[in-house]
Structure formats: structure tokens, C-alpha cells
Amino acid sequence: MAAGQKIGVLIVDDIAETRENIRKLLQFEADIEVVGTAKTGKEAVTLAREKRPHVVIMDINMPDMDGITATELISKDVPSAQIVILSVQSDADYLRRAMMAGARDFLTKPPSGDELISTIRRAYEISRLRTAAAPMQIAVGPGGQTFAPLEGKIITVYSAKGGVGCTTIASNLAVALHTEETRVALVDCNLQFGDLAVFLNLKPQHSVIELFENAETLDGEFAASVATDHSAGFKVFLGPPTPEQADIVNAAQVKKALEFLKTRYAYVIVDTPSALTEIVLSAFDVSDKIVLVATPDIPAIKDARIFFDVIDALNFPADRVMFVLNRVDKRGGITAQNIQESIKHEVTAQLPLEERVLFSINSGVPLLIGNRSLPFSMAMLDMANKLKAGLAPAPEKEPAVVEEKGKKPAPRRLFGG
Ligand SMILES: Nc1ncnc2c1ncn2[C@@H]1O[C@H](COP(=O)(O)OP(=O)(O)OP(=O)(O)O)[C@@H](O)[C@H]1O
Ligand SMILES: [Mg+2]
Known part of the structure; x- marks a missing residue:
């Protein structure tokens, strides 16, 4: 003051x-x-x-x-x-x-x-x-240095079926991707029953609703003031304490706020509920990658197939979806190969069934912290590397002159043009 x-x-x-x-x-x-x-x-x-x-x-x-x-x-x-x-x-x-x-x-x-x-x-x-805070064009770093707005990437973790591991993956992904140079913001878009505060043992002082409500006038300082710091270095925008607060915000605000965050963070990781709400669709719309999570069982695969049908109908490019299997256990009898053939989409990563995941959730510390050599952790790191590689800017190509015959129309914006 x-x-x-x-x-x-x-x-x-x-x-x-x-x-x-x-x-x-x-x-x-x-x-x-x-x-x-x-x-x-x-x-x-x-x-x-x-x-x-x-x-x-x-x-x-x-x-x-x-x-x-x-x-x-x-x-x-x-x-x-x-x-x-x-x-x-x-x-x-x-x-x-x-x-x-x-x-x-x-x-x-x-x-x-x-x-x-x-x-x-x-x-x-x-x-x-x-x-x-002045309108943000040039950001001021902690040491007073200035830097240009980033061109970060938005990664939305979604599953058509609940309880398959989205929040587990989103929180471990934040640990895997965050560095001093590539700062991560983890955003809870599960606005009714967000779990990130519990998964990360954080005490909410603010919630993501404050970020979304102010989407039109966001600046870096305000965004940082409503985020919660994780000891691993990344920022977390936690879900609201009560479910009815979800009604305060709309999909357009969510979209705008996520677009703002990517000017500030190298990776914006969005955790979602398993429902195709307008808010989830608006997160998809601005996502550079959707990590679609399924478990290798028949109901989850059925739901994943429906998801691919939906995004196909909306002309959302399927190559922007990274299909990941979680809780993979060879005793289940369904292999990634079976699933790829059934869904006609590559399984990019497989995370094994790991009983310590449950303990890590209950203790509020992502398994990747301090347990990097477990098969689950190595698979997580491998998945993070594939994501990074898939999101890196493509080498410049000569522009194509003739349009391919039978090519799909350009992707339509999923939500609100
Ligand atoms: N690789 C794994 N091995 C064993 N258990 C796992 C694994 N991944 C997740 N789990 C367990 O699955 C349960 C659900 O995980 P999580 O909450 O991350 O799923 P979700 O998709 O976010 O669920 P919700 O629909 O409730 O948001 C947790 O109890 C967690 O311990
Ligand atoms: Mg969840």
C-alpha cells in the first residue's frame, strides 16, 4: 500500500x-x-x-x-x-x-x-x-527483467469415462514438464469437483473462477496473484471450493483466460471432468494437444471411440489428440495393439498399473517427485518427451501450391468461432 x-x-x-x-x-x-x-x-x-x-x-x-x-x-x-x-x-x-x-x-x-x-x-x-498493472505487452520478470509474451502450448487432459487417471496424469505431467525455462501452469477446469488441491496437498486461497471471471482484463500480475505455488515450481489454478461457483463463469471466459495463460507459461496443462460441457469444448478449441486417457477395458474403449467420432464430426484434427492408455496391466487381456485396431488411432503412450499411485494421491505428492525410476514414472517422462516433441514448431516447409484432392476441410472452431 x-x-x-x-x-x-x-x-x-x-x-x-x-x-x-x-x-x-x-x-x-x-x-x-x-x-x-x-x-x-x-x-x-x-x-x-x-x-x-x-x-x-x-x-x-x-x-x-x-x-x-x-x-x-x-x-x-x-x-x-x-x-x-x-x-x-x-x-x-x-x-x-x-x-x-x-x-x-x-x-x-x-x-x-x-x-x-x-x-x-x-x-x-x-x-x-x-x-x-498496466496492460500486458511486455512482461516483467521477478528480477525486473523484461521478456516478450510467450507462445506457450495448451495441453488438455480428458477422458470420455471418469476415474481413469486424468488428474493423476495432469499433475505428474506438470512435474515432468516444468523447468525454470519452460514454466508450467496447471489449470483445474473441473469446476464442480476439482481434485488438484487434494492431489497436490495445496491450501486454496484463490480459485480459477477469479481468473476466468476477469478474462477480459487479465494481466500477468493478477493471474499470478490468484494462482497457488507448488513447491516443484509450477503454478496451479485451483478449482473453486463449492460446486455452484462453476455457474459464475462461461465458456468464452475460459477460452480467453487459457489463451492469455499461454502468453505467460510455456505449457498450460488443463485438467477436465469427463463430460463434453461447453467449458470443456472451449478448452479443446484452444488446445494444441488433447491427451485422451483411457484404460484398457471395454467400457473405456467404447467411450474413447465415441470421443473420436465426435471430434471427427466437428472436424477437429485427430492428430491433435494424443491417445494414452493408463493402468495398463497385461493380466487384463486387452493389448494396445487390439485397441489401436479397434479405434483406428495410434496409442502414443502406455502408463502401467502402479499401486503406489494411490498412495501418492493420498499423500498429496505426485509419484514423479522422488520416484523417477519406477516403471510408471519412466513411462510418464517418456510421454512428456513425446508431447514436447509433438508440440515443437515444425521445420519450415515450402507452402503447398495445389490443394490435395479429397482433403478434409479446414478444422472448424469447436466453440464460438
Ligand atoms: N497408473 C495407475 N495405476 C494405478 N492406479 C491408478 C493409476 N492412475 C490412476 N490410478 C488410480 O485411479 C483413480 C482415479 O484417478 P484420477 O482421479 O486421476 O482419475 P480422473 O480421471 O481424474 O477421475 P475423475 O473422473 O474423478 O476426475 C485414483 O484412485 C488413482 O489412484
Ligand atoms: Mg479428475
């Missing part, structure tokens, strides 16, 4: 006692100043325009204009103001509407002093990062 600058807070509640209690909780904080109090939504909008507070503490049920409408108006008129909803309504529907109207955070009545103060400071910190 700039020397002498305080966090300006506007308190909005129709009950005088609540306003007074909040003011009292804040009065001894040297870095916080209450710049106004309002007892209706309308009054809040007028005061916010006038006082330009950093943070607004907003009640929901008020006479003349409710807190959700006031939030919507203030977010539009005073975008730098971060709105924290304060309500007895623990109803998810209210909170979702408030978040969609532009609220940054919420507190349940009556908040404890600590909760209130830390929420205000966090909201302020985000507003400061967002306003301080």
Missing part, C-alpha cells in the same frame, strides 16, 4: 446497529478507514460514486434497492470498488446472484472481527493489483 494510504471502506446495511457494529470492529485498524455508511441500496450507489471506496461491505435485503442491484450498479460505475456481500442468507442462490452481479467475496452475519478485516484486506489487495 502507498505510504499513508488507507483502505477506504463503505458500509451498507439498513440496520443502524449492524452498521455501528461493523464500524466498531474496524475502528482500531490503522490501515482501514470507514469513508461512509449507507442505509439503502440507492444511498450506497450515490456514496460509492462520490467516495470511490476500495471495499464495499454490502447487505442484501434493504428497502428501495436490494444489495444485488446495488452491487451491479457499483461494479459498473466504480469498477475499482471490491464488493463483499454480508448476509444472513447462506442460500447458494443469493450468493451466486451476488457473485454474478460483480461481488468479490461474501461474509455471513455476524462476521467475526478477524474474518471481516482479513476479507477487506484481501479484497483491497486484489483491487490494487488490478489497477496497478
Whole structure:
């Protein structure tokens, strides 16, 4: 915070006692100043325009204009103001509407002093990062050095059938691909039941929803502020703590945010749920590679075949799909050869059944960390190398003059052109 600058807070509640209690909780904080109090939504909008507070503490049920409408108006008129909803309504529907109207955070009545103060400071910190950061063209490194935006690659890990190992593969892939020179961002696009925080034993402070919500105005500093650092060096954009937050964002925002991340990270690895939702399709659309995971059993293979039919119907180039078998065990009786023949797509990598994978998940440490000589780890590293090689820029060729006869039409964008 700039020397002498305080966090300006506007308190909005129709009950005088609540306003007074909040003011009292804040009065001894040297870095916080209450710049106004309002007892209706309308009054809040007028005061916010006038006082330009950093943070607004907003009640929901008020006479003349409710807190959700006031939030919507203030977010539009005073975008730098971060709105924290304060309500007895623990109803998810209210909170979702408030978040969609532009609220940054919420507190349940009556908040404890600590909760209130830390929420205000966090909201302020985000507003400061967002306003301080200039539009990103040239990025500034940790040592103050500048570097041009990257042309990173987006790798989406998907399976048509759930529980076959996408999150295991995505998290180990992050370990395999991350280096000082090729930085990795791991993004949880499983917005309802994201597992990356558990797989990596990370404590979520922020979620990927904040990244997606701000897709239109992202800059490197803000993106980094909502990511969680993994001790292996890569950044993780964790799924939200509650499933209903998935409804706050749309596919276009996800697409835009992923496209932004690839200007910042050499590899953006996206973990997905096993459903062809609009959000998953938009991730496919911007992916340089889809890692399609299946296990060598009949139901998983049936689903993988359907997946190839779908992408074929959408004219998504099949060579952008890397087909990987996980939990390969020769006792199962189905070989990669059988599967290749049945699906008519090459199996690029095979990861063996490894019982220590389960232990690694339960301890929150990807197996590749500290266990590089296991057959599973060696297969993972081999797969990472094949991915890298497949994503490296192709040597320049003479442009083809004549179009081949019977060639497929150019790939159509999967989602939203
Ligand atoms: N190579 C492997 N060997 C043995 N077990 C494995 C292997 N890969 C994954 N597993 C196990 O499979 C289970 C599912 O893995 P994971 O959560 O990574 O799958 P997923 O496709 O992300 O599932 P979901 O659909 O729930 O997101 C885990 O219990 C994990 O231990
Ligand atoms: Mg998963």
C-alpha cells in the first residue's frame, strides 16, 4: 500500500446497529478507514460514486434497492470498488446472484472481527493489483527483467469415462514438464469437483473462477496473484471450493483466460471432468494437444471411440489428440495393439498399473517427485518427451501450391468461432 494510504471502506446495511457494529470492529485498524455508511441500496450507489471506496461491505435485503442491484450498479460505475456481500442468507442462490452481479467475496452475519478485516484486506489487495498493472505487452520478470509474451502450448487432459487417471496424469505431467525455462501452469477446469488441491496437498486461497471471471482484463500480475505455488515450481489454478461457483463463469471466459495463460507459461496443462460441457469444448478449441486417457477395458474403449467420432464430426484434427492408455496391466487381456485396431488411432503412450499411485494421491505428492525410476514414472517422462516433441514448431516447409484432392476441410472452431 502507498505510504499513508488507507483502505477506504463503505458500509451498507439498513440496520443502524449492524452498521455501528461493523464500524466498531474496524475502528482500531490503522490501515482501514470507514469513508461512509449507507442505509439503502440507492444511498450506497450515490456514496460509492462520490467516495470511490476500495471495499464495499454490502447487505442484501434493504428497502428501495436490494444489495444485488446495488452491487451491479457499483461494479459498473466504480469498477475499482471490491464488493463483499454480508448476509444472513447462506442460500447458494443469493450468493451466486451476488457473485454474478460483480461481488468479490461474501461474509455471513455476524462476521467475526478477524474474518471481516482479513476479507477487506484481501479484497483491497486484489483491487490494487488490478489497477496497478498496466496492460500486458511486455512482461516483467521477478528480477525486473523484461521478456516478450510467450507462445506457450495448451495441453488438455480428458477422458470420455471418469476415474481413469486424468488428474493423476495432469499433475505428474506438470512435474515432468516444468523447468525454470519452460514454466508450467496447471489449470483445474473441473469446476464442480476439482481434485488438484487434494492431489497436490495445496491450501486454496484463490480459485480459477477469479481468473476466468476477469478474462477480459487479465494481466500477468493478477493471474499470478490468484494462482497457488507448488513447491516443484509450477503454478496451479485451483478449482473453486463449492460446486455452484462453476455457474459464475462461461465458456468464452475460459477460452480467453487459457489463451492469455499461454502468453505467460510455456505449457498450460488443463485438467477436465469427463463430460463434453461447453467449458470443456472451449478448452479443446484452444488446445494444441488433447491427451485422451483411457484404460484398457471395454467400457473405456467404447467411450474413447465415441470421443473420436465426435471430434471427427466437428472436424477437429485427430492428430491433435494424443491417445494414452493408463493402468495398463497385461493380466487384463486387452493389448494396445487390439485397441489401436479397434479405434483406428495410434496409442502414443502406455502408463502401467502402479499401486503406489494411490498412495501418492493420498499423500498429496505426485509419484514423479522422488520416484523417477519406477516403471510408471519412466513411462510418464517418456510421454512428456513425446508431447514436447509433438508440440515443437515444425521445420519450415515450402507452402503447398495445389490443394490435395479429397482433403478434409479446414478444422472448424469447436466453440464460438
Ligand atoms: N497408473 C495407475 N495405476 C494405478 N492406479 C491408478 C493409476 N492412475 C490412476 N490410478 C488410480 O485411479 C483413480 C482415479 O484417478 P484420477 O482421479 O486421476 O482419475 P480422473 O480421471 O481424474 O477421475 P475423475 O473422473 O474423478 O476426475 C485414483 O484412485 C488413482 O489412484
Ligand atoms: Mg479428475
